[in-house]
Amino acid sequence: MIEIRGLTKRYGAATAVDDVTFTVQPGRVTGFLGPNGAGKSTTMRMICALTRPTSGETLVLGRRYEEIPNPGCSVGVLLDASAQHAGRTGREALTVSALTMGLDRSRVEQMLELVGLTPVEAKRRVGGYSLGMRQRLGIANALLGDPQVLVLDEPANGLDPAGIHWMRTLLADFTSGGGTALLSSHLLREVEVIADDLVVIGRGRIVAQGTKEELLSTGGTLARSDDDGALAAALGQRGIATAPSPRGGLVVEAEPTVVGRLAADHRIALTELRASDGGGLEERFLQLTAADAREGVDR
Template sequence: MIEVHELTKRYGERTAVDRLSFAVRPGRVTGFLGPNGAGKSTTMRLVLGLDTPSGGSSWIGGRPYRSLPAPLCAVGSLLDAKGVHGGRSARAHLAGLAAANRLPRRRVDEVLELVGLDPATAGRRTRGFSLGMGQRLGIAAALLGDPEVLMLDEPVNGLDTDGIRWIRELMKSLAAEGRTVFLSSHLMSELELTVEQLIIIGRGRLLADTPMRDFIERHSQAGALVRSPEPERLREVLVAAGATVRPDARGGWLATGPSAAAIGELARANDLTLSELTPHRSSLEEVYTAMVASATEYRGRAEERGRAAGRRDTGEAGE
């Protein structure tokens, strides 16, 4: 289990993580979301003891990372797949980690097989690795100590379709064993298929800590995919009824606002023939994008009002 309480990190006048609190529980895959610069990577570095917090605390299995007697066996992490000596082979890199942590040499072969790096590839120097191969090696290193906690930053970066499917099933299987799996990614479609719990931050602050399905359902708008032999007249009718209408990649219109039943009634009332009317549920990407944009706009306006008030209090002239 990962626990974060009032965690704060400042760099001069800039606050990267601002009194952040959450818990990542075992037995499920938890996704960590936020726009670029939200503080995700900084938070992970703080939990792993790579940076010193300005305030607050973080715990893994009930104790700070730096006090873990065998860190690699307690938590496996991947923050930067390029953090490997390019002159060493994949096997030598893992063997060094195993020796330093008193792990049996056979464990190296086990994780190499698990991540799909064959003996020939494992014997090559890592400077010649593709991005996807580097990711597989980084995941192998994270799994080397057979840890109860996994923290992965953009684990699917550089993987092909088969690799993405593989990491998805691996994360689910590890969570099913009762492990704590915490991963960040910008690939929303993949997160929607993988994670059960979401932790979302913006500007270093917590925006949401919720089951993913609840998050999508709570923030989704009613809508439908609708097609007609008269697409332009259909669009005009939908817009006049207050619907937001945009083209769908599959053809037809994606209309949000009215329910599918209401759209059917509109079509009947306007003597429109429909060739398809399918209720539409918002995706994680749609809901997340709208939420983050709203939070950013709200905070931006609030901060501007605060600056304006400060200028008035100090007698500064506005622009």
């Protein structure tokens, strides 16, 4: 289990992570999502004690990461697949990790086979690896100590469709045995397939969290009008949350009848009013993070 409580990180006047709280449960894959610069990587670095928080704390298996003896045997981490010694072979890189953790060398061969790196590839220097091969090596390193928890930042980058399917199966097997997995990825369709729970962050703050079913079923109401800005302002005055829909209009966290009555009270002409059809994780993600994304949402 991973517990994050009131986690905050400031760099001078800039706040990268702002009072973040969530839990990653055993036996489940938690997808950690957000636009570029939202605070995902900073949060994951704080979980692994690579960045010191300004306030708050993270607990992995009930302890701070730095307090876990031989942490690689409890927590498998992959934050940057390119941050591996380019001059070593794949087998040498894993062997160094195995010796550091006090593991038998036979574990190296087991992991090379598990992640699909052939004996020929294992003899090649990491500097000559493709991104997909580096990802496989990084995953092998994360799994080397037979951990109970995995923390993976963009682990599917560079993997081909077969590799992504392999990753999906690997994580399903890991959590079915009681493992805890926190996964950050921009591959939203893949996250939608594999994740059990979702945490969405924007501008350093949690904007939504819950089970996948909960987040994808709370599409709310889709409303289009002659003046969406005025409609959003009127709804906001009543404390009703809204978000721009990627396909135009607003997604409103209220029943259609509530939206219709409020629009009538403010003399705002509605051109469409219906229950939102969700549209899957990609559309829901864009709804939740429209105000935080670097790129604008097409209207």
